[in-house]
Amino acid sequence: MLIYILRRLGFAFITCIFISVLTFAIIRLPPGDFVDAYIANLAASGSSISIDQAEAMRRAYGLDQSIFVQYWSWMVRVLQGDFGVSMMWRRPVTEVIGDRLWLTMVVSLAALFLTWIIALPIGIYSAVRQYSIGDYIFTMLGFIGLAIPNFLLALILMYFGFRYLGLNVGGLFSAEYVQAPWSLGRAWDLAKHLPLPAAVLAIAGTAQLIRIMRANLLDELRKPYVVTARAKGLTERRAILKYPVRAALNPFASSVAYLFPYLVSGSIIVSLVLGLPTVGPLLLQALVAQDMFLAGAIVMMLGVMTVVGTLISDLLLMWIDPRIRLEGR
Amino acid sequence: MLQTPMADHAAPAVALAVRDLAVQFRSEQGVVRALDGVSFDLHAGRTLGIVGESGCGKSVTARSILRLIDHPGIITGGRMVLDPSTPREIDLASLDPESRQMREVRGGRIGLIFQEPMTALSVHYTVGNQLIEAVRQHHSVSVAEARNRATELLRDVGIPRPETRIDAYPFELSGGLRQRVGIAMALAGDPDIVIADEPTTALDVTTQAQILSLLRGLQEAKNISLMLITHDMGVIAEMADEVTVMYLGRVVEVAPVRQLFAAPRHPYTRALLRAVPSILARPRQRLSTIGGAVPHPGSRPFGCSFHPRCAERVGAVCMERIPDPVPPGQAGASCFRTEVPA
Ligand SMILES: Nc1ncnc2c1ncn2[C@@H]1O[C@H](COP(=O)(O)OP(=O)(O)OP(=O)(O)O)[C@@H](O)[C@H]1O
Ligand code: SF4
Ligand SMILES: [Mg+2]
Numbered sequence: 001m002l003i004y005i006l007r008r009l010g011f012a013f014i015t016c017i018f019i020s021v022l023t024f025a026i027i028r029l030p031p032g033d034f035v036d037a038y039i040a041n042l043a044a045s046g047s048s049i050s051i052d053q054a055e056a057m058r059r060a061y062g063l064d065q066s067i068f069v070q071y072w073s074w075m076v077r078v079l080q081g082d083f084g085v086s087m088m089w090r091r092p093v094t095e096v097i098g099d100r101l102w103l104t105m106v107v108s109l110a111a112l113f114l115t116w117i118i119a120l121p122i123g124i125y126s127a128v129r130q131y132s133i134g135d136y137i138f139t140m141l142g143f144i145g146l147a148i149p150n151f152l153l154a155l156i157l158m159y160f161g162f163r164y165l166g167l168n169v170g171g172l173f174s175a176e177y178v179q180a181p182w183s184l185g186r187a188w189d190l191a192k193h194l195p196l197p198a199a200v201l202a203i204a205g206t207a208q209l210i211r212i213m214r215a216n217l218l219d220e221l222r223k224p225y226v227v228t229a230r231a232k233g234l235t236e237r238r239a240i241l242k243y244p245v246r247a248a249l250n251p252f253a254s255s256v257a258y259l260f261p262y263l264v265s266g267s268i269i270v271s272l273v274l275g276l277p278t279v280g281p282l283l284l285q286a287l288v289a290q291d292m293f294l295a296g297a298i299v300m301m302l303g304v305m306t307v308v309g310t311l312i313s314d315l316l317l318m319w320i321d322p323r324i325r326l327e328g329r
Numbered sequence: 330m331l332q333t334p335m336a337d338h339a340a341p342a343v344a345l346a347v348r349d350l351a352v353q354f355r356s357e358q359g360v361v362r363a364l365d366g367v368s369f370d371l372h373a374g375r376t377l378g379i380v381g382e383s384g385c386g387k388s389v390t391a392r393s394i395l396r397l398i399d400h401p402g403i404i405t406g407g408r409m410v411l412d413p414s415t416p417r418e419i420d421l422a423s424l425d426p427e428s429r430q431m432r433e434v435r436g437g438r439i440g441l442i443f444q445e446p447m448t449a450l451s452v453h454y455t456v457g458n459q460l461i462e463a464v465r466q467h468h469s470v471s472v473a474e475a476r477n478r479a480t481e482l483l484r485d486v487g488i489p490r491p492e493t494r495i496d497a498y499p500f501e502l503s504g505g506l507r508q509r510v511g512i513a514m515a516l517a518g519d520p521d522i523v524i525a526d527e528p529t530t531a532l533d534v535t536t537q538a539q540i541l542s543l544l545r546g547l548q549e550a551k552n553i554s555l556m557l558i559t560h561d562m563g564v565i566a567e568m569a570d571e572v573t574v575m576y577l578g579r580v581v582e583v584a585p586v587r588q589l590f591a592a593p594r595h596p597y598t599r600a601l602l603r604a605v606p607s608i609l610a611r612p613r614q615r616l617s618t619i620g621g622a623v624p625h626p627g628s629r630p631f632g633c634s635f636h637p638r639c640a641e642r643v644g645a646v647c648m649e650r651i652p653d654p655v656p657p658g659q660a661g662a663s664c665f666r667t668e669v670p671a
Contacts, residue, residue, distance in 0.1 A: 222399075224449045228511075230397050232463045233436040233518065236427055246453045322498050323452055 001318070001325050008314045012307050019303035020078070024071050027296040035063060037290065041087050078300070084293035088286065093297045097279060101301055103172060103190075104278040107271075108263040110194045111201035115259065116252060118206045123213025124245055130218060142207035150266055154200045154273045161196065170275040172197070197274050201266055205259045212251045220244035246320070253316035260309035264302055343413050344522055344554040345371040345394070345439075348657055350407035350422075352389055352398060352578075361627040363389045363402065365578040368657045371522065376548065376555040378569030378586070380562065380601070382623050386578040387558045391524045395435050396426035411438060411522075437467040440515030442525040446507035446532075450499040456483070456510050457495035460517055467518030482513040485550075487543055505536040512543065516551070523548075524556045529564065541568060562601055566590060574598050577634040578626050582662040583655045594662035596641040633665070641666060 035057050042048055049057075058064050065073075077084070083093035126135040158170060171178070177189045220226070221244050229239035268280030279298050286294040318324045352364040364386045371377045379387050392398045394409050409421040411434065424431045435441075443449035450459060460479040461472065470478070476495070483491035486509040499507055508528065515523055525544065529537040545568065548555050557568055565572055565586065572589045574582040574597065582595040593599045621638040624630055630637050632648040639647065643665045652668065655661040 224443055224445055225451045227392070227397055228441075228443060228449045228459075228514065229451075231395055231435050231441040232514070233432040233434075233466045234462075235432065243451050243453070247451070321453070323500060326498065326501070 001327065004318060004324060004327055005315075008311055012311050015307050015310075016304055019300055019307070020075060021071070023296045023300040023303070024074060026299060027074075027292045028067075029292065037087060037292075083297035083300075086286075086291055086294040088289045088291040088294065093294050096294060097282065097297065097301075100277055100279045100282060103276070104264060104267065104280065104302075105305065106190070107172070107194065107197055107201065107267055107276060107278055108260060110198035111205070111263050111267075112256065112259055114195075114198045114202040115205045115209055115255070118202070119209035119213055120252070123210045123248075124217060124240075126210065126214040127217035127221060127248075128240060130214075135214075138210065142210050145203040145207040148203070150200050150204060151269045151273045153203060154197070154270050157196060157200060158274065172276050172278075197267075197270060197276055200270050200274070201263050204266070205255070205262065209251065209255055209259075213248060216248035216251060217244055220247045223247075249320050250317060253313050253320055256313035256316065257306075257310040261302070261306045264305070340372065341375060342373045342415075343370045343658075344373040344411070345556075346408075346410045346413040346657070347371075347390075347394070348408045348410070350390065350393060350409060351405045352386075352393055352402055353405050354402045356401055359627055361625075362629065363578050363626055364393065364407075365626075365629075366407070366654055367575070367578070367580055368407075368654065369573045369580060369583060370658050371554050371556050372571070373521075373554050374548075374552045375570040376545075376557055376568050378565040378572045379556065379558045379575060380560060380565050380572060381575035382560060382601075384577075384623055384626065385575045386626070387560075387575060388526055389578075390575075391441065391526045391556070391558060394421060394524065395439060395441060396421060396424065396431055397435075433467070436463060436515075436518035436520060438520050439522045439524060440518065440520035442508075442511055442515045442523060442528045444527040444530050446504055446511050447499070449511055450507060450514075452498060452500050455496050455498055456502070460495070460510070460514055463514050463517035479513075479517070482517060483510070485516070485547070486510070486513045487539075488513075504532055505539065508532060508536075508540055509543065512540075512547070516547070519551075521552070522554045522556070524558070526558045527560070528557075530559070530561075537564075544568070562604075574601070577624065577629055579634065579663065580655055581635065581664070584660045588660065594667050595664050596639050596666065597635050598662070600638075600640070 035054050038057070039049065039054060063070065081094060085091065086093050086096045089096045122138050126138050129135055172190055172193045173186065174189050174193075177186045180186050221240070223244070226239060226244050229243045230236070232239075234242075264280075267276070267278055268284060270276070271278045271280040272284070279302070283295060283298045285291070286298065347370075348368045350364050350367040351362065354361040354363055367386070367390055369377065369379075379390065381387055389398060389402065392402075393404055396404075398404070404422055407422060410418055411421060412418045419430070419434075421431070421434065424434075450456070457476065457479055460482060461475045464470070464475040464478050464482075465472070468475070468478070480491045480495055483495060488494050488506055488509050494502070494506070499510065502510065508531075512528070515525075528544065529540050532540060541564065544555065544557075547553065555568075557564070559565060569586045572582075572584055572586050573580055574589075574595060576597050582589070582593070582598045584594070589598065590602065593602055624634070624637070632646075632650055633639070633652050636642055636647040642648075646665050650665075652663045652665050654663050661667065
């Protein structure tokens with residue numbers, strides 16, 4: 001078990017290093033260096049700096065050093081929480097991102113939990129009552145959910161929410177809480193705004209997970225240990241929930257790993273449509289403006305989060321499946 | 330029809346009487362009559378061997394008794410009477426499979442032992458967890474008490490160091506030990522009837538012998554009525570008191586074990602016996618397997634179902650009519666050869 005955990009941690013670490021190299025490459029991607037970009041930026045707004053000043057800046061940022069040294073010093077600064085300065089906003093990147101990272105997490109996690117909560121019972125129902133009317137209805141709804149792009153769904157829901165329910169849709173906060181510091185009231189306000197974006201994001205993943213759960217459970221239901229459970233005298237409900245459902249849970253654990261990046265990237269467009277203060281729209285703006293420090297920081301943070309998600313999924317798998325847990329006992 | 334009493338001495342009570350059991354699997358491809366009028370008696374404290382080639386309906390019979398046949402199988406006729414001719418008699422075929430009464434029978438009156446000791450236990454729970462659950466399903470005892478009983482059960486089935494093995498997962502045990510756990514599981518509710526569906530088929534020869542002798546020992550110690558399903562005549566010779574031979578969802582011969590081996594009456598039984606590579610076979614005798622494949626129950630041959638493979642057909646009658654079934658509760662064969670000409 002320890003070996004398993006250590007191995008997973010090792011993989012996670014290596015992946016993080018790759019992500020950082022990639023991020024560094026992104027930052028260095030535009031022609032010229034940061035100072036050139038900075039000068040161009042200044043020129044655009046009508047001011048300028050001298051060549052000496054530019055050279056001093058290059059030295060300060062170590063841009064005259066070799067690429068490896070530059071990577072290393074960049075890494076050291078990143079590990080200290082310094083992601084550089086956003087050119088677009090002329091403020092430290094961490095400040096620009098601010099709450100957005102956590103709000104992205106909150107929205108994605110809410111979508112993930114919603115996915116589970118909906119997919120688990122429906123998946124079980126569809127497998128146990130295979131080919132029932134309910135199974136067909138859920139299958140159909142699932143395919144519709146898969147087929148509709150989620151930004152369209154967001155628009156539709158917004159329209160109906162606004163038109164018929166008089167909801168103040170869009171955003172994650174009501175007007176009075178947008179700028180307010182964190183408080184219980186603000187958290188509650190957030191909770192009230194979460195369901196719509198979470199639902200929009202969750203739909204496609206839910207449809208997918210239901211299909212997987214149904215297929216897995218159908219497989220498991222045919223296995224002899226289910227008959228063993230029934231032959232003990234257990235009720236059908238208990239026999240199914242304790243044994244085959246448990247065995248079919250693995251995809252739920254894996255879904256943390258594969259749904260998470262999907263939710264995060266999916267949230268970019270949905271966030272734009274719904275006006276959510278997540279990192280998605282910010283990333284888009286940063287890319288358009290070639291604000292590479294900002295873009296790099298966001299990409300890196302999302303990448304690391306995904307790695308953490310994968311790690312969590314591995315630990316969940318270990319918890320669910322004793323064969324993994326006892327590996328090498 | 331040639332008939333002989335089942336046993337010379339006073340026959341023990343019948344624990345389970347199956348009469349004319351019929352089971353069908355209906356699908357778009359058509360109706361498969363997996364069982365087509367199966368009758369037999371399981372005597373208290375005895376071993377009834379059920380033998381036949383793959384697909385003849387042995388497992389379906391076992392599952393039907395516990396009302397556990399897979400969808401789309403349905404029982405279309407017949408009775409399965411527990412404790413017949415006593416005040417307690419119940420016809421399992423008349424119960425709702427999900428009823429409390431039926432669930433009390435499962436594990437509480439009738440225990441089931443499976444063929445595949447690996448897949449018959451869940452890998453997600455410890456042996457103890459699964460065993461304690463079975464104990465508590467039929468005895469209202471505390472978890473601690475159930476755990477003690479589970480440990481005792483593991484000891485009864487010959488598992489060394491049961492106090493530690495109880496916390497093992499099934500995949501940590503060898504095939505033989507796993508099958509012992511499977512037996513312990515079947516016994517957890519103190520059933521008086523045990524159905525063992527090919528309990529040794531998946532095991533190697535040495536382990537097979539050990540499991541069989543364990544079953545025999547347990548049967549004597551707990552006075553269990555054992556229904557032993559196998560396709561191995563060697564196992565029948567070693568274990569059974571009475572034998573029911575099945576072919577394509579029907580019973581073709583019923584006989585006490587000695588009589589079956591000494592004077593098999595049905596051509597199918599004779600063919601099965603010739604196919605046994607056992608001590609019964611004379612040295613250097615060529616092993617004969619039965620010619621021809623088992624037809625699918627969905628396309629049952631007309632007349633006597635065995636006629637396409639029968640080497641001893643008596644004539645056109647074999648192709649035209651179905652021989653009378655073996656009369657319930659008696660020894661006999663379902664074959665025109667054994668019918669006394671009127
Ligand atoms: N789930 C099912 N769906 C459709 N038909 C089935 C199903 N289970 C059993 N049958 C039918 O019932 C027949 C008898 O099956 P059964 O499993 O009882 O055979 P068996 O005698 O136990 O054979 P084996 O020695 O291989 O275990 C099969 O030939 C098959 O046609
Ligand atoms: S009835 Fe005829 S075909 Fe069938 S087993 Fe007897 S002799 Fe063979
Ligand atoms: Mg079978």
